[in-house]
Amino acid sequence: MPEGPSIIILRELIEELHLSKPEVLEVAGNAKNFDKDRLLHKKIQSFKSWGKHFLICFDDFTVRIHFMLFGSYLINQSKKIPLKLGLIFKKDELNFYTCKVDLLEGNVNQHYNWENDVMADEWNCIAAIKKLKNMPEALVCDVLLDQQIFSGVGNIIKNEVLYRTRIHPLTKIANLTPAKLKALVNEARNYSFDFLKWKKENTLSKHWEAYNQKECPLKHVIDKKELGKTHRQTYYCTKCQKLYN
DNA sequence: ACGTATGTTATCCT
């Protein structure tokens, strides 16, 4: 569920309901880090997302849903596992499970820089390159997971972007050529949209070239190691992906 | 059946 494109899919499914500023008639669930009565009888102004964050925006506060690793949602359906947050409108309902729910005070724009979201219209690749240049010692396998630079990128996107750009995960930012640095940043967005398309078609895993693979498309062995300070599983081909040093 | 994981953060160590 968790990476950025999956949140876009949730947003699109809600759009298809054609709710216009729906009033919350009932609030359910065991989310208890804020008073759920805050939402009651208030109108939702918009549904937004920032990377892996799903945002339900009210007049002067926003409910933030983060699905973490195991989170899920159902629209106009429910299931047996404990409900974290349920919002009931006149005709529809949204149910969120196993997620982190937080309430952000004030205008949502004060909480987020939309330029960091690789899938947003506002995405700013120049700003991303600038941030990367300020961390020359960082490894590419770590920076791709940095939500302040590549909001929405997760471990699948990380591995696929590194394979597509033929960059070894342990390459330091300082050692990338300007062209490779640019390719890295551009592919973070580009692959995210392929992810979105394939996820909708239910063919995402079929298109993986490195993530979860035993061999790359050229039949070389794929190595699998926990790399970087993030210690996330990294799948890479030492023949196809160059270590810049 | 069991091991692993598309993620993040609080807390406990050193």
Place this chain on the structure above:
DNA sequence: TAGGATAACATACG
């Protein structure tokens, strides 16, 4: 004290 390791969340998949 900064940093790293660990646990926690509680589900789905192969």
